[in-house]
Amino acid sequence: MALTKKQHVDQKESRQQHQLYQTALLAHHKQPIGFEVAINADASHEGVNPACGDEITVSCEIKHQHEASVITAIAFHGDSCAICRASASIMCQEVQGKTLVETQVMSRQLTGALSTNISMIGELAEQFSPLLMIQQFPVRKQCALLPWNTLMETLKCLPDQP
Amino acid sequence: MALTKKQHVDQKESRQQHQLYQTALLAHHKQPIGFEVAINADASHEGVNPACGDEITVSCEIKHQHEASVITAIAFHGDSCAICRASASIMCQEVQGKTLVETQVMSRQLTGALSTNISMIGELAEQFSPLLMIQQFPVRKQCALLPWNTLMETLKCLPDQP
Amino acid sequence: MSIVSPWKHDFPVYLSHAHPNLCYLDSAATCLTPKHVADAVFHYQCYAHANSHKGLYQLSASVTERVEHAREQVANFIGAHSGENISFNHGTTDAINLVAYSFVEPLLIEKQEGDQANIVISAAEHHANLLPWQRLAQQYNVELRIAPLNKDGTINQANLSALLDSDTIFLAITHCSNVLGLMNPVANICRIARNKGIPTLIDGAQAICKGAVDVSEIDCDFYVFSAHKIYGPTGCGVLYAKGSLFDSMRPYQLGGGVIESVNYQQSRFITGPLKFEPGSHNVAAIVGLIEAIDYMTDISWHDVNQYIDNLANYMHSELENLPFYQPLIKRGDSNEKEKISTLVSFQVKKVHCHDIASLLDNDGIAIRAGHHCAQPLHQTLGVNASIRASLGLYNDVSDIDKLVASLTTAHKMMSL
């Protein structure tokens, strides 16, 4: 018998938690991109999540290429939960080689998606798919956003851009 | 059919309030003894009930007779509720001609009876019968005790006794 | 007007096994509780209780969400911009003391030695909106100015305006006096204050039960009220603060949940309304408040207000017919809508208020006697105490008729 819509939702809900710590997220947690990587940082900043004590430091190397500032290298370190670590890892993967403007847009999109429960679609949804289930765990959103908030603070520390 | 004990109590309870404002008490309220009577006061004191704003001033004339200090005249005035007025009236009736020591004992007995719910017996019960029902209205006890507390304060104002 | 209040059956206290003959006329002190609210609190305690804002587990996360959603609902109810402008506490008294400590005292501390300063309140304040300001005024040796009242018991705007000057650091007035009952023109008053750069607090304890409060329209800096005066449970109060005022205020009580980080020697505090909610939230009471608001909205504020206003008119007319009736404030002839007070404070000629209350109690009438926590106002009006009858949505014509009959008997019995 096919599932009714309601049953479908119920089933989905009972699997929620595993979806939070799904394989893709765990992969980032276990082998995080950019974690404790040595780079020639132009700026770095430490972010703290007061609610849980997570600490993360994000560092960037910025180059001026074709009229724009580009993140040529990015790394992070610190003591944080798996959600935060995985989110930082995905962040490092995605922003490497992006311009500051592109990075800011991406940050705003992710923050918006997580805080307003608007579904992510298209490319964005693909890039951040390991984090999508966090929408259903409001208390953990801050964990996923900490790397991004910290990156935004890091960029503010840059010497003025042309 | 005779009333069972329980029924008796119920009946009694439903008549409680009228018993509070019973005829004897109303008589004192309407024609209070010692109210606004002019005496040659040796001491007087104003008492206030903060809970309801009642104010009463008690004045006494004291004489030394047969080795004891005796209240030879007593009066009160002020703005107060019927319970307080009636209690003051009964007080004036009862302490007139009594020694200070007798007065203090009486005050203590009445206060004790009202605050511990111990039934008054014998002469005391007779003297204070209009006030007896107050035991069942805790919030009004202060009204009945205000004249007595004020009298005790008045006596403290006396020049030292021999 | 229907003979029996259409909402009376929502209040279990009137059930036959409880107090079927209760004639409750003390809603200005506290409202009786509708079953909806008691049920919601019961349900929360039994099935949903956990610590909010601290646990990661679902039970706790749901409670957190409930509290945060409650902020939005309250904001919506009083026309606030957002839930971020709403902080929960334990009652109007708690909220006013908080503002005194967290917002006003720092202003006084800032003042240089020798600087003039004053705080302005009205002559009609409840002790809760008088004593905290009196204490601050004494402590910092500044003036506490008292705005006088009009003949109808409302605050005199012209006189108030004259009291506000460049040394005024705060204005705290009641939206509606709990003794006199008419609504003050707080939007006007706040405009006057704003033009002089003076921050304002409105005590909404009595006004809130009319359901039509709009803090954005009033444009005050702070608005406070208690859940139990709007058919909610005891133990919950609301503090509204405009814009980002919360962030500029120092924390009040300190405890769990207000810090971003702390070591033994120093602390960094969080921002937002949570900064003023240390320790465990009284979630049961917050849940009850929301249920009360929902209940009232469902049955329609408009219908309830119309009903109570009609009943109040009947009450005033009936009482005015009694030869021994001495209201603290005489009703004007104007029949304007805003001029209907749903409570009345009065004396019975030559009979003490407490005797009246006791005698009425014998007839099952619950009525307040005393100074109603507004002793200076009573002094101003030249009396020690008064009797107050105040209406709720469970009252009906029969309550007024009982009141009038019982007053008549009492007067006959007690008058000298």
Next chain:
Amino acid sequence: MSIVSPWKHDFPVYLSHAHPNLCYLDSAATCLTPKHVADAVFHYQCYAHANSHKGLYQLSASVTERVEHAREQVANFIGAHSGENISFNHGTTDAINLVAYSFVEPLLIEKQEGDQANIVISAAEHHANLLPWQRLAQQYNVELRIAPLNKDGTINQANLSALLDSDTIFLAITHCSNVLGLMNPVANICRIARNKGIPTLIDGAQAICKGAVDVSEIDCDFYVFSAHKIYGPTGCGVLYAKGSLFDSMRPYQLGGGVIESVNYQQSRFITGPLKFEPGSHNVAAIVGLIEAIDYMTDISWHDVNQYIDNLANYMHSELENLPFYQPLIKRGDSNEKEKISTLVSFQVKKVHCHDIASLLDNDGIAIRAGHHCAQPLHQTLGVNASIRASLGLYNDVSDIDKLVASLTTAHKMMSL
């Protein structure tokens, strides 16, 4: 030990239509509510609610009597001399802030410029018993001294004693840490302080649920706790003050019911515990607290404690078998009765506490992760956060077994 807690069915949250599989291990944060308590609160709100201490009518007089009787019952429960030593407030946090303002700050104000002074607390305090003292210390520029802990997590008496000197104006310590769980020897500590003339406050938030508190034996000056940590409702706290201390303290929050007389310019305050209870009492919560105490007394504190201690022993042993289990404090070998902690805070090797909490939540296990409002203590112990499991009378062996199984899976899944 029985398989299912004999009292579990008193807690509706476990009913089949609610959360039958809930494994609640966060009682140190807040206790689940027995139906008795929820019923008592419901009944009060529905059938008995009125304003206490202000109305002369029966409904109000009964509520007043109930509150005053509750004082006696609480006094009796904690071995206080009389109900006059008990003041109700909104929680432990509220109570400690009250003592800081009403009792300790005046002592600091009295100190002459340049006088030395210090306040002593322990390293194991909850933020509620740290932040108010830290603020006072900063404001008056006096020292906040931190008594260190023994290896077992209790306060080191010798070191504490050395910190107390003639400049010490107050000692505030916890009866039992909410992170470490062992009872401190507060009677001894208070004796030391008393001999040096130093007033004491004991934070009983965690100790109260053992039911055996005797403030006369401890002989502290103040003792504080919250109803919700002893199976009562949210929103009610208790402040015990010895002898006639209440009378020597200045009032804290100001509002209705605390004055003997007031005019616009000045006030005279009443005496006794009511001086610290301005505004409307949260009677519903007080009623709930009394019901909770009665419930526990009826089912027998002794039986409950024995049951929970046995369960705690099982919990410690089972956890200690796990290779990845890293408790903040290692259990000693001593099997003394007082040495059983009914809670435990630990880490899972190489796995972040928040991930553990989330993964356990998926198995219906409600467990706390974080610094549990004791951040400096965690720093002292060299960690950021921990996982805490705490027991209530509804827990049983199956809860521990679930916890152990779920921890094992989570560790396997997350470890790097």
